[in-house]
Amino acid sequence: MSEILVLVEHDGGAAKKVSHELLTLASRHGEPGAVVVGPGADDAGLAADLARFGAARIYTAPDAALVSAIVAPKVAVLAQLMAERSPAAVLIASTAEGKEIAGRLAVRTGSGVITDAVDIDAGLTAVQSVFGGSTVVRSRVTTGTPIVTVRPNATAQQESAGAGEVVAVSVELAATDTAAAVVEHVVQAKGGRPELAEAAIVVSGGRGVGSAEGFDLVERLADALGGAVGASRAATDAGFYPHQYQVGQTGKTVSPQLYIALGISGAIQHRAGMQTSKTIVAVNKDAEAPIFDLADFGVVGDLFAIAPQLTEQVESRKG
Amino acid sequence: MPLTIVACVKQVPDSWAEKRLLDIDSTLDRESADPVLNELDEYAIEEALRIREAQGEDGSEVVVLCMGPERATDTIRKALSMGADRAIHVVDDQLHGSDAVATSAALTRALGTTQWDLAVFGSESTDARMSVVPAMVAERLALPQLTFAQKVEVDTAGRSATVHRQTDDGYDIVSAALPVVISVVEKINEPRYPSFKNIMAAKKKPLETLDVAALGLDPAEVGLAGAWSAVEAFEQRPPRQGGVKITDEGDGATKIADYLVGQKML
Ligand SMILES: Cc1cc2nc3c(=O)[nH]c(=O)nc-3n(C[C@H](O)[C@H](O)[C@H](O)COP(=O)(O)OP(=O)(O)OC[C@H]3O[C@@H](n4cnc5c(N)ncnc54)[C@H](O)[C@@H]3O)c2cc1C
Ligand SMILES: Nc1ncnc2c1ncn2[C@@H]1O[C@H](COP(=O)(O)O)[C@@H](O)[C@H]1O
Numbered sequence: 001m002s003e004i005l006v007l008v009e010h011d012g013g014a015a016k017k018v019s020h021e022l023l024t025l026a027s028r029h030g031e032p033g034a035v036v037v038g039p040g041a042d043d044a045g046l047a048a049d050l051a052r053f054g055a056a057r058i059y060t061a062p063d064a065a066l067v068s069a070i071v072a073p074k075v076a077v078l079a080q081l082m083a084e085r086s087p088a089a090v091l092i093a094s095t096a097e098g099k100e101i102a103g104r105l106a107v108r109t110g111s112g113v114i115t116d117a118v119d120i121d122a123g124l125t126a127v128q129s130v131f132g133g134s135t136v137v138r139s140r141v142t143t144g145t146p147i148v149t150v151r152p153n154a155t156a157q158q159e160s161a162g163a164g165e166v167v168a169v170s171v172e173l174a175a176t177d178t179a180a181a182v183v184e185h186v187v188q189a190k191g192g193r194p195e196l197a198e199a200a201i202v203v204s205g206g207r208g209v210g211s212a213e214g215f216d217l218v219e220r221l222a223d224a225l226g227g228a229v230g231a232s233r234a235a236t237d238a239g240f241y242p243h244q245y246q247v248g249q250t251g252k253t254v255s256p257q258l259y260i261a262l263g264i265s266g267a268i269q270h271r272a273g274m275q276t277s278k279t280i281v282a283v284n285k286d287a288e289a290p291i292f293d294l295a296d297f298g299v300v301g302d303l304f305a306i307a308p309q310l311t312e313q314v315e316s317r318k319g
Numbered sequence: 320m321p322l323t324i325v326a327c328v329k330q331v332p333d334s335w336a337e338k339r340l341l342d343i344d345s346t347l348d349r350e351s352a353d354p355v356l357n358e359l360d361e362y363a364i365e366e367a368l369r370i371r372e373a374q375g376e377d378g379s380e381v382v383v384l385c386m387g388p389e390r391a392t393d394t395i396r397k398a399l400s401m402g403a404d405r406a407i408h409v410v411d412d413q414l415h416g417s418d419a420v421a422t423s424a425a426l427t428r429a430l431g432t433t434q435w436d437l438a439v440f441g442s443e444s445t446d447a448r449m450s451v452v453p454a455m456v457a458e459r460l461a462l463p464q465l466t467f468a469q470k471v472e473v474d475t476a477g478r479s480a481t482v483h484r485q486t487d488d489g490y491d492i493v494s495a496a497l498p499v500v501i502s503v504v505e506k507i508n509e510p511r512y513p514s515f516k517n518i519m520a521a522k523k524k525p526l527e528t529l530d531v532a533a534l535g536l537d538p539a540e541v542g543l544a545g546a547w548s549a550v551e552a553f554e555q556r557p558p559r560q561g562g563v564k565i566t567d568e569g570d571g572a573t574k575i576a577d578y579l580v581g582q583k584m585l
Binding site: 069070071072075095096097099100101102103104106107108111112113114115116125130131133134135136137138139140141142143144176179180181182183184185186187188189195201233236237243244249250257258268269275279281283287292293294295296297298299300301302305306307309310312313314317318 | 334359418419420423442448450452454457458459462463464465466481483484485487488490491493499504546547553554555556562564567572573574575579585
């Protein structure tokens with residue numbers, strides 16, 4: 001069976017959920033080869049975890065130099081493995097950096113690239129959901145090795161034991177690969193909540209939330225539900241909430257089981273990032289707000305009254 | 320030393336319009352929506368102008384680079400009316416249907432026709448939504464990419480640039496020697512409105528056109544035929560339907576909770 005390389009996203013010891021999802025997809029269409037780059041790549045627990053999700057081989061490149069610059073070093077690792085292993089395809093998470101890695105890798109290896117796939121069908125056809133979910137497109141790479149980025153939360157992760165043979169990889173970096181040097185990594189995120197793109201439940205606030213303080217209501221509901229917090233662009237532009245939580249065309253695309261929109265009108269660019277959520281609940285005081293056109297359950301009302309009551313209800317019903 | 324900053328801009332269908340694909344060749348139906356300057360590229364132009372302005376009156380210039388059909392001149396004029404100095408328009412029917420790989424090849428060749436220090440891109444085109452062209456151009460030119468910048472600082476004397484690259488949990492400070500490829504996110508600045516004076520001036524600013532031959536590209540490398548991936552099929556999904564809508568009468572939260580219990584989400 002031919003090998004399918006999966007670039008693993010990890011934090012030095014644990015793989016992100018999306019990497020399990022990519023391994024699940026790779027297992028379906030070939031033999032998964034997990035590629036792990038950066039410090040912690042050789043962690044034994046991480047290897048066991050990747051094997052549990054089907055990795056037949058685990059290529060480890062723990063050299064810190066590989067994360068001292070953005071994008072290009074990972075491209076170098078993948079390009080080298082592509083040359084050595086001639087995989088049937090390369091799968092990368094459809095994150096901002098993942099897409100850039102895929103793009104550079106495509107140019108470097110003379111391969112076609114497809115981004116934002118939600119599934120991979122027989123014959124390595126990539127399925128994309130575009131225009132806010134209104135159109136489903138099937139495409140195939142016709143030149144070189146298919147390089148496909150897959151959206152987080154689009155595939156149900158499935159365990160299937162793989163051999164998990166660890167193969168150490170060392171890569172000679174060209175000077176151009178390390179030219180964009182990372183001087184400092186600044187962390188601003190609020191910890192303790194599931195990652196937005198991977199969360200099963202997302203509670204988002206919009207301009208209607210009114211202020212940064214108002215987002216306490218959104219956070220409390222999210223915490224009661226064990227979900228992540230999102231925001232509309234109007235809310236991040238106004239400084240109510242940090243930009244990395246923006247949902248929509250120029251923010252994150254989320255596809256949770258449950259999306260709760262509080263004080264969000266539902267502009268087309270916002271819908272583009274949340275329309276494929278399984279269940280959508282909206283609270284908005286304007287009965288005409290377009291968000292109601294796609295909400296499975298909509299409440300016309302004041303979020304400042306409803307959100308705290310809902311938080312209480314959730315907490316009491318959880319017992 | 321004066322700087323040349325190239326701002327790469329694309330003409331796209333208005334992001335407010337519903338988009339669809341054409342049955343004939345599975346490309347975007349560009350006639351069904353008003354063509355506009357990609358909103359996200361306005362931030363690239365603005366940032367390019369700010370970098371130029373920070374240099375003082377030293378002869379630094381902003382060049383607009385756009386690949387697109389004939390009518391993209393409207394978009395180029397808009398960019399010029401914001402204050403850019405001159406423009407390069409890559410225009411050729413053979414480019415219709417180019418994928419990101421081919422677009423990056425054409426833009427790279429076009430960038431090769433002029434000397435420059437910084438090429439500034441938007442974070443994504445709102446129609447293709449790939450966010451890969453800047454990285455691809457950097458790859459082709461073997462230049463550093465300083466992408467997804469929410470802040471750009473140029474050290475003219477040291478001939479380097481430093482950006483705050485937006486990440487999932489904050490930002491990375493990333494630095495490289497010029498020339499560099501930059502892309503900027505929408506939080507970086509507030510794009511200016513063209514002044515009447517600049518709108519008039521834009522009509523007279525130099526606009527150079529380049530076709531596939533002038534770029535020295537093989538026509539087989541670009542356009543639909545040159546694409547490295549192909550759409551096999553597409554289908555329209557019925558739009559998502561709204562479900563229940565109630566008005567809160569003090570029991571709204573309870574009704575949501577009941578609904579969630581019914582959906583086995585609580
Ligand atoms: C190129 C481009 C990209 C974009 N990308 C994104 C993106 O990624 N994400 C995104 O979200 N937007 C994006 N936008 C912006 C988008 O067009 C909208 O402007 C934005 O989504 C509006 O956010 P909002 O719904 O929070 O604000 P508004 O449209 O102002 O809606 C606020 C809503 O809150 C309701 N409300 C007010 N007070 C209360 C209350 N007390 N209780 C209940 N309801 C209340 C109001 O009735 C209203 O419906 C983009 C736009 C462009 C042009
Ligand atoms: N045809 C084009 N002409 C000029 N610039 C472009 C073109 N296509 C893409 N770009 C630039 O590349 C960025 C990213 O585009 P994309 O990779 O298509 O999402 C855009 O914001 C533009 O700055």
